[in-house]
Amino acid sequence: MKYTVNEKGFYGKFGGAYIPEMLYPNVEELRQNYTSIINEPSFQTEFAKLLKDYVGRPTPLYFAQRLSEAYKAKIYLKREDLCHTGAHKINNTIGQILLARRMGKKKIIAETGAGQHGVATATVCALMGMDCTVYMGQLDMDRQRPNVERMRILGAQVVPARSGNMTLKDATNEAMRHWINNPSDTHYIIGSVVGPHPYPDMVTRFQSVISEEIKAQLQEAEGNPFPDYVVACVGGGSNAAGAYYHFLEDEHVNLVGVEAAGKGVDSGESAATTALGKTGVLHGSKTLLMQTEDGQVIEPYSISAGLDYPGIGPLHAHLFDTQRVQFVSATDDDAMQAGIELSRTEGIIPAIESAHAVAALKQLAVDPDDVVVINLSGRGDKDLETYIRWGKY
Amino acid sequence: MSRLKQLFQDKKNNILSVFYTAGFPKLNDTVEIARHLQSGGADIIEIGIPFSDPVADGPTIQASNKVALDNGMTVKLLLEQVKEIRKDVNIPIVLMGYLNPVLQYGFEKFCKEAAANGVDGLILPDMPLDEFNEHKDLTSSLGLDVIFLVSPTTSAERINMIDGLSSGFVYAVSSSSTTGAKKGFTADQEQYFQKLKSANLKNPFLIGFGISDHATFSKASEYGSGAIVGSAFINLLQESSNFGKDISQFVESLKSKS
Numbered sequence: 108m109k110y111t112v113n114e115k116g117f118y119g120k121f122g123g124a125y126i127p128e129m130l131y132p133n134v135e136e137l138r139q140n141y142t143s144i145i146n147e148p149s150f151q152t153e154f155a156k157l158l159k160d161y162v163g164r165p166t167p168l169y170f171a172q173r174l175s176e177a178y179k180a181k182i183y184l185k186r187e188d189l190c191h192t193g194a195h196k197i198n199n200t201i202g203q204i205l206l207a208r209r210m211g212k213k214k215i216i217a218e219t220g221a222g223q224h225g226v227a228t229a230t231v232c233a234l235m236g237m238d239c240t241v242y243m244g245q246l247d248m249d250r251q252r253p254n255v256e257r258m259r260i261l262g263a264q265v266v267p268a269r270s271g272n273m274t275l276k277d278a279t280n281e282a283m284r285h286w287i288n289n290p291s292d293t294h295y296i297i298g299s300v301v302g303p304h305p306y307p308d309m310v311t312r313f314q315s316v317i318s319e320e321i322k323a324q325l326q327e328a329e330g331n332p333f334p335d336y337v338v339a340c341v342g343g344g345s346n347a348a349g350a351y352y353h354f355l356e357d358e359h360v361n362l363v364g365v366e367a368a369g370k371g372v373d374s375g376e377s378a379a380t381t382a383l384g385k386t387g388v389l390h391g392s393k394t395l396l397m398q399t400e401d402g403q404v405i406e407p408y409s410i411s412a413g414l415d416y417p418g419i420g421p422l423h424a425h426l427f428d429t430q431r432v433q434f435v436s437a438t439d440d441d442a443m444q445a446g447i448e449l450s451r452t453e454g455i456i457p458a459i460e461s462a463h464a465v466a467a468l469k470q471l472a473v474d475p476d477d478v479v480v481i482n483l484s485g486r487g488d489k490d491l492e493t494y495i496r497w498g499k500y
Numbered sequence: 501m502s503r504l505k506q507l508f509q510d511k512k513n514n515i516l517s518v519f520y521t522a523g524f525p526k527l528n529d530t531v532e533i534a535r536h537l538q539s540g541g542a543d544i545i546e547i548g549i550p551f552s553d554p555v556a557d558g559p560t561i562q563a564s565n566k567v568a569l570d571n572g573m574t575v576k577l578l579l580e581q582v583k584e585i586r587k588d589v590n591i592p593i594v595l596m597g598y599l600n601p602v603l604q605y606g607f608e609k610f611c612k613e614a615a616a617n618g619v620d621g622l623i624l625p626d627m628p629l630d631e632f633n634e635h636k637d638l639t640s641s642l643g644l645d646v647i648f649l650v651s652p653t654t655s656a657e658r659i660n661m662i663d664g665l666s667s668g669f670v671y672a673v674s675s676s677s678t679t680g681a682k683k684g685f686t687a688d689q690e691q692y693f694q695k696l697k698s699a700n701l702k703n704p705f706l707i708g709f710g711i712s713d714h715a716t717f718s719k720a721s722e723y724g725s726g727a728i729v730g731s732a733f734i735n736l737l738q739e740s741s742n743f744g745k746d747i748s749q750f751v752e753s754l755k756s757k758s
Contacts, residue, residue: 125599127625128649128662129676137676175697270562276553283555290653290676388626389553389602401574402604403552 116304222254299343314349515726523573549597
């Protein structure tokens with residue numbers, strides 16, 4: 108298994124648990140328990156039931172007829188945008204809250220950027236009757252007002268992160284500090300495949316339901332479980348990890364990751380980590396990181412708040428390093444145009460994160476017989492303001 | 501014998517280590533502050549390498565990191581400042597910081613230049629023990645002591661492992677918290693200090709986090725060989741208009757009852 112985590116928490120040279128001693132017991136408790144709990148039949152039954160009855164899984168694998176005609180390939184959309192709360196994020200929060208309950212935790216904390224993971228966390232906390240605190244950068248709170256109020260309606264406390272540049276990276280720092288200060292009764296639900304081991308592996312497993320379903324659905328639709336391409340956007344990389352997972356060892360399946368180029372990869376305002384990053388350590392793992400020569404983390408930029416992260420998960424750093432995944436990027440304009448195009452051709456307004464994946468269609472050298480699966484990770488309702496401000500429709 | 505080992509051999513109690521962030525409040529204050537700490541009577545100087553994302557730090561040290569980086573502080577400049585400090589400062593100097601800036605500078609290069617410029621010890625709180633095992637021969641050949649942290653939630657077995665890998669001293673974090681001044685110690689904290697005292701560690705230990713005045717300093721010194729003060733000193737630097745006078749008064753106020 109070339110692409111799964113080893114017993115020390117590494118994917119090749121990336122991963123590990125780079126944490127101060129104050130966090131060690133929390134992370135170690137999780138590491139010792141997560142696989143055995145996830146493998147318990149009662150956990151699996153409860154997880155599967157909630158994914159089905161509450162989240163609405165399996166999500167459809169939709170054959171996009173008109174998009175296929177436009178790009179001369181067989182294009183399927185994996186409709187994670189139809190999940191309850193509007194994105195794939197809830198697959199992970201359901202899994203982690205069930206895990207937290209089995210570990211006897213009483214309180215939940217989370218970080219959020221655009222607010223999607225925060226909403227997904229607040230939702231499962233309401234479902235389970237657990238205390239929920241979400242850290243969100245002050246700047247993001249101002250930009251994503253509706254999601255702040257959604258979390259509050261769901262009963263969560265939203266705490267502004269006012270350190271640094273007051274965005275996702277700083278919200279993550281604040282959540283880690285909260286965890287250091289509240290070690291025994293609190294579980295930290297990280298929203299992406301980042302953080303110290305075992306988070307990247309655990310979140311990947313909870314999201315792997317996406318590729319599990321794609322395989323079964325393609326078998327039915329095409330008589331073959333393997334697509335030629337799987338395309339997903341990568342911020343931290345949770346939806347991509349889930350969409351790739353069951354295809355990682357099948358090297359004939361081309362996996363494509365789409366990063367946010369912002370105003371252009373070389374513009375100084377982008378979040379294209381594989382293009383611009385170097386190996387470094389942030390938020391507990393060694394991975395590719397956008398940073399200065401002196402090792403200070405660079406604040407990324409993307410029109411999409413969900414891709415606005417200076418690193419990628421260590422699994423993705425490894426997949427980039429081994430060239431198992433082809434990484435491309437899409438600018439703000441590419442993504443916005445693709446979002447409008449998908450709206451007009453298929454009647455689906457995608458989240459701007461997911462629009463980056465759609466934008467990559469132009470960069471693929473596909474044959475008419477090729478089966479392309481795009482992971483449509485979220486819906487565009489939350490991004491209406493951004494679409495309106497962009498205005499070109 | 502290293503300066504740290506010599507210190508702990510000569511002095512068993514009331515050792516005061518003072519932490520401050522390099523490049524704060526002004527870029528070149530690093531050197532002057534060190535001189536005043538020595539003349540004021542501090543036993544160890546701990547200089548923080550600023551980082552953009554200091555997850556283990558509370559608001560005071562976070563803010564000092566940001567100011568230092570905005571001032572243009574770099575690892576390279578810090579190593580030059582240490583060389584300058586060493587011209588007239590003889591007490592042990594320890595550099596403390598997050599791993600990433602050190603990795604980007606190059607771990608080996610950093611250690612070699614640090615040792616050559618007069619650094620005695622390193623504290624890299626987010627460096628995993630496994631990873632340090634790969635560097636152990638390098639640091640010991642350079643005579644650099646490497647100090648690891650233990651916290652109240654660290655198991656007895658792990659304390660022994662950390663003590664085994666550390667040299668110079670062990671940094672005992674007083675509570676499960678980020679850095680910052682707190683009021684006094686609880687009974688649970690004192691129980692944990694007692695546990696460390698009774699553990700017969702091969703290294704002496706200093707207690708840090710939440711040390712801000714004579715009461716907390718002397719209480720910590722009842723159990724450990726002394727204590728580390730950080731945030732309270734950063735607050736002082738922030739407000740001081742006369743380092744010479746204020747720093748010696750600060751050190752004096754910690755060490756003796758006013």
